[in-house]
Amino acid sequence: MERHQIAIYLAAMAVGGLLGGVVPDAGPGLEHAINPVLGALLFVTFLQVPAAELVRSLRDGRFLAAALVVNFVVVPLIVAAMFTFLPADQAVRVGVLLVLLCPCVDYVIVFSGLAGGSSRRLLAATPLLLVAQMVLLPLFLYLFMGSELADIVDVGPFLEAFVFLIVVPLAFAWLLQAWAERRRAGRRVSDAVATAMVPLMAATLLTVVASQVPKLGDSAGDVAAVVPFYAAFLVVMAFAGKAVARLFRLDTAAGRAIVFTGATRNSLVVLPLALALPDAFAVAAVVVVTQTLVEVLGMVAYVRLVPRLVPAARMTKDVPLGR
Numbered sequence: 001m002e003r004h005q006i007a008i009y010l011a012a013m014a015v016g017g018l019l020g021g022v023v024p025d026a027g028p029g030l031e032h033a034i035n036p037v038l039g040a041l042l043f044v045t046f047l048q049v050p051a052a053e054l055v056r057s058l059r060d061g062r063f064l065a066a067a068l069v070v071n072f073v074v075v076p077l078i079v080a081a082m083f084t085f086l087p088a089d090q091a092v093r094v095g096v097l098l099v100l101l102c103p104c105v106d107y108v109i110v111f112s113g114l115a116g117g118s119s120r121r122l123l124a125a126t127p128l129l130l131v132a133q134m135v136l137l138p139l140f141l142y143l144f145m146g147s148e149l150a151d152i153v154d155v156g157p158f159l160e161a162f163v164f165l166i167v168v169p170l171a172f173a174w175l176l177q178a179w180a181e182r183r184r185a186g187r188r189v190s191d192a193v194a195t196a197m198v199p200l201m202a203a204t205l206l207t208v209v210a211s212q213v214p215k216l217g218d219s220a221g222d223v224a225a226v227v228p229f230y231a232a233f234l235v236v237m238a239f240a241g242k243a244v245a246r247l248f249r250l251d252t253a254a255g256r257a258i259v260f261t262g263a264t265r266n267s268l269v270v271l272p273l274a275l276a277l278p279d280a281f282a283v284a285a286v287v288v289v290t291q292t293l294v295e296v297l298g299m300v301a302y303v304r305l306v307p308r309l310v311p312a313a314r315m316t317k318d319v320p321l322g323r
Helices: 005-022 024-047 051-057 061-083 090-100 108-114 119-145 156-182 184-194 197-216 220-247 252-263 267-275 283-309
Strands: none
Touching: 005 024, 005 197, 005 283, 024 108, 024 156, 024 184, 024 197, 024 267, 061 090, 061 119, 061 220, 061 252, 090 119, 090 220, 090 267, 090 283, 108 119, 108 252, 108 283, 119 156, 119 252, 156 184, 156 267, 197 283, 220 252, 220 283, 252 283, 267 283
């Protein structure tokens, strides 16, 4: 499965699209399954990052600073350059801002790992990125849209995502790691669980696509209008992320992780924010969903292309972790 994982992921998205189109009534139920299947995927991901390595990564100030710069300095500047060219509809603009200004804290770890990026560094940066976006998103909305729209953000979905997608899977992963260190049975269970990575990723992609496709039907014009912006964002952030990694003199694995954290957005967490907006902004949720679909395709490409953009030969002299 690992050898053919890209083909498996593409097939999962195709099946999800077909399922969402043929059985649209299944969408709401599948939407409730997104967080459980994503949590399971992250549990398997965290299981492969030893607790001791995560603690060491917290001392890697150079990587953490690069992650903050790429997400909260570079990305807002790029969004600002795009903003003038966005459709004039305020709901569309709010949807684009919600999703592009918030860095991903979940499956970015998986995709980055598939491309040889440092999963443990991204995992260590996750709490910092989540808190920073909770604090800064209202400010960004105020700067882009004005004071009347700055109070639309509720921190509830962020806190819920942090607990159920980060804290709980990480705690279970560490418990299994501790068991595996002490008992042979624990090692067998850990090894068996680790083989579920590819199937869980495929299940996540299928579930997300199948649950969201039915929502796109009545908003074809809005979808067509924002797709080029999302695609352009992925292209620009690949090179911007590499530039930030070079600026901070990161090694190859850390550099690839910075490219991924700059490009992937927190669509699964901000979607509840978009759904909670007044009826006049209903299309914002469709705009967020569209970014999810574009990004998933983009991440499949990133897994292949980022190792070429940031090759195994060091970008710069590798910097020892923690210095």
